Amino acid sequence: MRESIMYKIAVDAMGGDNAPEAIVAGIEQARDKMPDTEFLLFGQLDKVKPLVKNAERLTLIQSDEVVEMGEEPVKAIRRKKQSSLVMAAQAVKDGEADAIFSAGNTGALLAVGIFTVGRIRGIDRPALLTVLPALDGPHEAFAMMDVGANAENRPRHLYQYGILGSFYAKEVLGFDNPRVGLLNNGTEEDKGDPIHKEAHQLLKHGAVQSYLNFVGNVESRDILQGPADVVVADGFSGNAALKATEGTALAMLRLIKHAILDGNVKTKLAGLMLKPAMKDIQSRLDYSQHGGAVVIGVKAPVVKTHGSAGPSAVANTMVQIHTMLETDLVAKTEAFVAEHKTDLSKSAK
Incomplete structure (x- = not known):
């Protein structure tokens, strides 16, 4: 664990069939088990804020738009810059958060993972x-x-x-x-x-x-x-x-x-x-x-749970993200790929 430094997870609070209720409840469950983690919840605050029972280590950030489940992924993230998903991904890119979580549109999460968070060089x-x-x-x-x-x-x-x-x-x-x-x-x-x-x-x-x-x-x-x-x-x-x-x-x-x-x-x-x-x-x-x-294969943990996930599934996913951060998975992967870049490129045809 990093001394005196908190992990920060950016959360798309509006993504998923049961959002934001299940997302907020799951985050609060996880928060109580993860004392070294803060959560940045991006969403429509008039819907998210009333659901919060305890605001400890929760930061609520207004996002005016939502990427819906049925939207075409790339078009959605290009058009909806003020959506909860895009803003959460941007927070990771800007170094304001260490990981991103969503229960929403899978294709859109893949798109922001690759195009906003960024691909590991060599993958x-x-x-x-x-x-x-x-x-x-x-x-x-x-x-x-x-x-x-x-x-x-x-x-x-x-x-x-x-x-x-x-x-x-x-x-x-x-x-x-x-x-x-x-x-x-x-x-x-x-x-x-x-x-x-x-x-x-x-x-x-x-x-x-x-x-x-x-x-x-x-x-x-x-x-x-x-x-x-x-x-x-x-x-x-x-x-x-x-x-x-x-x-x-x-x-x-x-x-x-x-x-x-x-x-x-x-x-x-x-x-x-x-x-x-x-x-x-x-x-x-x-x-x-x-x-x-x-x-x-991207530069930070980007994790998606099932669209119909309830609070327990959301909390379990937070623990999973925490393990990825605690073990420094991305940095170890980047170091290995960089060390073996020549070997990996030999397999390209």
Whole structure:
């Protein structure tokens, strides 16, 4: 922890389906657990201020505009300079805050992360990383990237994701020598299209391969079983796999619930007995407990939680951002990339 210096997190208080109520409540929950952190809340003060129960270490800043969920991202951030999201990002760029958080428009947050906060020199394409539960294996969670920032990727981008994901897994999740897997349509080395075949070889034999613990290809049906601590994917495949995984988990829980409620007396009694186990399963599948999605490859922590997030999910994401700041993740990533810039550029084709 930095002596006598507070971390400062810029918050888009107007972003998300439940804003600003859930955002303010979540920030106050986190504030009470994080005595070394201040929060800059950007939003429409007539809506935000009445929700604040305790203004300790909270600074409220008026923003006249809001980037809506359905707006085209780049156009929105160019037009709405006085929006809560753009002003929060500008605060990070100007050094007034150390990180930015939003539950709003994902594309707009990506845009301000890349164009306002800025890309780390040597990283071709920042990616979106999320943490998901691992139901088996040595750890209870794993990192997956890219889950939607880039619809198309080149082999070197996937190679760089392996490096960035390893940094996150080591520094934030606390994993020693994290296992890196490449999301593919088969575990065999020769599986996949030309991009994934070449990415496999870069991850296995690349110039900084000694830093990577590459374990080969992994399939989407297996990722929750913990075959890797970092799952590398192109943005299209990663986003599709993420949504399919989330949807399947929700559907299964719903099916079990209806089977119990629609059954006979014996089934309902059995359901009551199983209720604690069901709550445990639901908790293990709740990815929000691990925080939000991180824009990896930019000059400060840029973190997004789900649009429908409640106060607890917001608070969990604040803890995640605090860990990123406390471990100095961005500076360590910048130093590594600068040191290996020549090696990384050799992989470019």
